[in-house]
Amino acid sequence: LGHAPVDQALLQLEVGDAIVFYTDGIIDLQDPAGKKWGERTFLKTVIEATSGDQDLNQKMSFMRRSITQFRGEATLIDDITLFMAEYKGAA
Numbered sequence: 001l002g003h004a005p006v007d008q009a010l011l012q013l014e015v016g017d018a019i020v021f022y023t024d025g026i027i028d029l030q031d032p033a034g035k036k037w038g039e040r041t042f043l044k045t046v047i048e049a050t051s052g053d054q055d056l057n058q059k060m061s062f063m064r065r066s067i068t069q070f071r072g073e074a075t076l077i078d079d080i081t082l083f084m085a086e087y088k089g090a091a
Contacts, residue, residue, distance in 0.1 A: 013087040015087060016086065017086070017087045018050050018056070018059065018084050018085065018086045018087075019084065019085045019086075019087075020046055020082070021081075021082070021083050022080075022082045022083075023078075023079060023080060023081040025076070025078035025081070026042055026067070026080050026081075026082055027039050027042055028077060028078050029067060029071055029074075029076075029080065030071070030074050030077060031070055031072055032072045032073060034074075037071075045066045048062070049066070050084075056086045059084060060083075060084055067080075
């Protein structure tokens with residue numbers, strides 16, 4: 001196995017900021033008709049999930065519901081991984 005180059009970035013997080021980690025399988029999700037979810041719809045869903053005052057569990061529940069509603073009974077064509085982390089402030 002080869003190693004892919006890794007980009008590094010430094011971010012200043014504010015209390016309540018969320019970071020979303022996902023694999024490309026999320027973008028490639030298909031509905032029963034074979035239409036892909038795509039990056040644009042995924043990003044719109046993330047913005048909608050994270051724009052309110054909900055806690056992290058509610059945000060993830062919204063994302064899971066959105067994925068399930070889009071996918072329906074369609075077979076997964078790739079593995080999917082999605083998780084969020086929320087900055088609560090310095091310890």
